[in-house]
Amino acid sequence: MQYTHFVFDIDNTLINTTDAVLHGLQKALRDITGQHWDISRLLPVLGIPGLEAFERLGIHSPDQIFRIYPRWEQYELEYQYTAYLYEGIIPLLDFLKKKGCSLGIITSKTMNQYTCSFLPFQISGYFQTVITADDTVRHKPDPEPMYEYMERTGVCPEQILYIGDSIYDMQCASRAGVDSCLALWGCHCPDSIASTCRFDEPASLMHWLE
Numbered sequence: 472m473q474y475t476h477f478v479f480d481i482d483n484t485l486i487n488t489t490d491a492v493l494h495g496l497q498k499a500l501r502d503i504t505g506q507h508w509d510i511s512r513l514l515p516v517l518g519i520p521g522l523e524a525f526e527r528l529g530i531h532s533p534d535q536i537f538r539i540y541p542r543w544e545q546y547e548l549e550y551q552y553t554a555y556l557y558e559g560i561i562p563l564l565d566f567l568k569k570k571g572c573s574l575g576i577i578t579s580k581t582m583n584q585y586t587c588s589f590l591p592f593q594i595s596g597y598f599q600t601v602i603t604a605d606d607t608v609r610h611k612p613d614p615e616p617m618y619e620y621m622e623r624t625g626v627c628p629e630q631i632l633y634i635g636d637s638i639y640d641m642q643c644a645s646r647a648g649v650d651s652c653l654a655l656w657g658c659h660c661p662d663s664i665a666s667t668c669r670f671d672e673p674a675s676l677m678h679w680l681e
Contacts (some may be wrong), residue, residue, distance in 0.1 A: 473629075474572070474576060474630060474631060474632040474650070475571075475572055475573060475626065475629050475630045475631075476572065476573045476574075476624065476626050476631045476632070477567050477572055477573075477575070477631075477632050477634065478574075478575040478576065478617075478620060478631055478632070478633045478634070479574070479577075479598075479633075479634050479635070480518070480576075480577065480578060480633075480634065480635035480636060480637070480640050480654075480655075481576060481577055481578040481580060481585075481589055482517065482518065482578070482579075482580070482636070482656055483517065483518075483562055483636040483637070483654070483657030483658070483659075484557075484634055484635050484636045484640075484654045485556065485557065485592075485594070486554050486555065486556055486557070486589070486592060487554060487555050487556075487557060487657060488554045488588070489517065489657075489659075490505070490553040490554070491547050491548075491550040491551050491553050491588075491615030492516070492517065492547055492552045492565045493508070493510050493513050493514070493516075493517075494525075494546070494550050494553075495543050495544075495545075495546035495547030495548075495549065495550050496508075496513055496543050497510060497513060497519075497543075497548075498546045499539050499540075499542035499543040500539060500548050501540045502539075502542055503535060503538050503542065504535070504539075505566060506624055507671075508528075510529065512528070513528070514659055515527040515528070517526065517636075517637060517659065518579060518611065518635070518636065518638075518639045519579050519610065519611060519634055519639055520579045520581075520604045520610050520641060521543060521544070521579075521581075522540065523542075523610065524534065525539070525631055526568060535660075538540040540624070542585065544583075547584075547588070548587060548588065548601070551588055551591075554588070556592055556594070557656055557657065557672075557673060558672070558673075558674030559672055559677070560673050561594070562673070562674070562677065563673040563674070563677045564594065564597045565567075565674060566677050566680070568597065570680075573599055573600070573624065573626075574597050574598045574599060575598055575599060575600040575602070575620055575624070576598050576600070576601045577602045577611070577616045577617060577620055577633065577643070578601075578602070578603055578604070578628075579604050579610055579611055579639075580603055580604060581603055581605050581674065582603045582605045583605050584603075585601070587626060591648050591677075598602060599624075600620060600623055600624055602616050602620050602623075604617050604618055607619050611637075611639040611642070611643040612640075612642035612643050612646070613643065613646070614643055614644075614646035614647035616643060617631075617633065617643055617644060617646075617647035617649055618647055621647070628647060628648035628649045629648075629650075631649045631650070632650050632651070632652055632667075633649050633650070633651050633652065634651075634652040634654055634676070635651070635652075635653070635654060636653070636654045636656075636657035636658045636659075637658070637659075637664075638660075638663070638664045639652075640655060641664055641665060641666045644667075645665070649668040650668075651666045651667045651668075652666060652667065652668050652669065652670065652676060653666035653668070653669035653670075654669075654670070654673075655669055655672075656670075656671060656672050656673065657669045
């Protein structure tokens, strides 16, 4: 096997969180702006840190952002019951561990979000190294999170495969010289995204690595 480190995004890669993220944001925006935002308008926020997401939506007022962001976090947790592990993730993680591979996470979640929304799924024990939005100044699609992962683990780019669902994940990897795998099972617009490889389901990735 070419790779010794497999690094995963969380949202829509390990866990389907689309409904929780988008409906939580929709509700927070309605509270503060008084406007209804169609879910399709909110799709660009997937895969990037929450504070940066407001720029994508054209919301620049610090006062509005200050009031919307905590409500978004609150409502996202309220919608957490809609989130679920993708089928085939546990067998894939078990397979990689049995092969002696190291597993890691690079996520745009803050550590608080990671603790509240990821730890309840009880799979954090699979991962030795976790990079959250709190660990770097710049975030995906910038390569800094991947550089931070390599610095902590001492591995070379050629040893890593980064698995994610968004263009930001793929750009973070490629800009750091790391191969990327597009998780089609959670991707919303695959045709416009370049990646080293791509698979429809976790089982297909596992079979490719056998």
